[in-house]
Amino acid sequence: MTVFSLLMAVIGIGYGGISSTWPRVLLPALLLSVALMLPPVLLLAGAVVTGHGLGIGALQEPLMGPLLISDLLLVACMLRTVAQWGAGKAAAAHRSVSIWLVLFLAWAFLVTVCVGIGVTPLLRIAVYGAVFLLLLRRGTDRRLIYGVLLCYALVNLAGGVLQGQPRLIGLDIGDPAQTGALLLAALCPLLTSELRLPGRWALSAVLLCGIFLTQTRSVWFATVVMVAVWAMKRVSLARVTAVILLLGLLGMQTVDMVTRWFGLNQFSADLRTQSVMQGIRAGMESPVIGHGWGWMSTLSRPLTPASDTLSQTAPYNLFVSVFASVGLPAVVMLTLFLVGLFRHLAAQRGAPLLFTVGVVAMSLTEMTLYAGSMLTLLFFVYAGMGLGPDESRVRDLGWMRIHRKTNQPTEIRTVTHRMHLAKAGGRNAVQVQI
Secondary structure (H helix, E strand, C coil), X not given: CHHHHHHHHHHHXXXXXXXXXXXXXXXXXXXXXXXXXXXXXXXHHHHHHHHHHHHCHHHHCCCECCECHHHHHHHHHHHHHHHHHCCCCCCHHHHHHHHHHHHHHHHHHHHHHHCCCCCHHHHHHHHHHHHHHHHHHHXXXXXXXXXXXHHHHHHHHHHHHHCCCCCCCCCCCCCHHHHHHHXXXXXXXXXXXXXXXXXXXXXXXXXXXXXXXXXXXXXXXXXXXXXXXXXCXXXXXXXXXXXXXXXXXXXXXXXXXXXXXXXXXXXXXXXXXXXXXXXXXHHHHCCCCCCCCCCCXXXXXXXXXXXXXXXXXXCCCHHHHXXXXXXXXXXXXXXXXXXXXXXXXXXXXXXXHHHHHHHHHHCCCCCCCCCCCHHHHHHHHHHHHHHCCEHHHHHHHHHHHHHHHHCCCHHHHHHHHHHHHHHHHHHXXXXXXC
């Protein structure tokens, strides 16, 4: 399955062709060569941070085919991991999660090609999926990823506040929903104590203030659901599902009140409801194969009310959008993937669980799975880290074992050594005093 995803990533590099000019050929090749010498965890962190080009116009343009600098760093991360450790094997308990993800992507590719729409967006999402599969098998240093995300979130938060942004969109992100997702990702390891820092509760309060400044209802709702799951004494798939559904129904009843209280855009709320109804009607026209992935990706979202804007807006709901794009079978595969993911993450109660809960909550009023989305990349990274081994924890356990062994009293080490010698040599064993 990993080979399948890597193959799609390699196809993505060549898709669209490469310019004949030497600079456009040498620059990506040089970048990829340098990147392959770096540790995979740094490449992964760099891919997340450069997702929006750091505000640099040149880094926001494709460097090789349709791939951006963040995509190239992800490809380099995968190649470096495979070259260093091999693809590895998924645990038997996690294998079904991988299977449903690969089936979902394969089905989306198949039906999109059948309806004659370009697959470039899906190729980029396939790169994200391949990262998830490798993290599931090999893991990474979670603490480093969490630390980089926290610093990046604080920089965007402070920069947006200093610029006096009416809605927090960050320094280089440019979207309140994406900025809110970054702040949520940075908040999760602080809540779960996986990132132990002095004043972590003060940092959590700062991040919550930033989430409020995004003025985005979907991010607010995701935060409420995430905190509710974090406060639960016992976590299970059924409990998490019940919390999302109950708070979702409550949110539908209070959205108008919240909109009035904080002076939010009422047209945006109405647009979301109507777009979901339109998506359901579009899906019913072709319930099996849909209209192809990205069937509305080239249409811009409206900023002001207009009579013809609704027909140009993709559904503001992940599952309705998938239904309209690639049909009901894809919705079933995606749901089974999420169910399996939740079942395994619930046992850990870590940051990956909280962020996955937040993403699913946002998915009720947002399309959270699309190419070039920081939210989408963070979702796959956190989900992969949650199912895979944690290198930072393994390293800490190794140091603890060494520390315990070297700090044993001399008498205990002597007796232990005698027992090992006696077990190995029987009665004729030589007792060595340490």
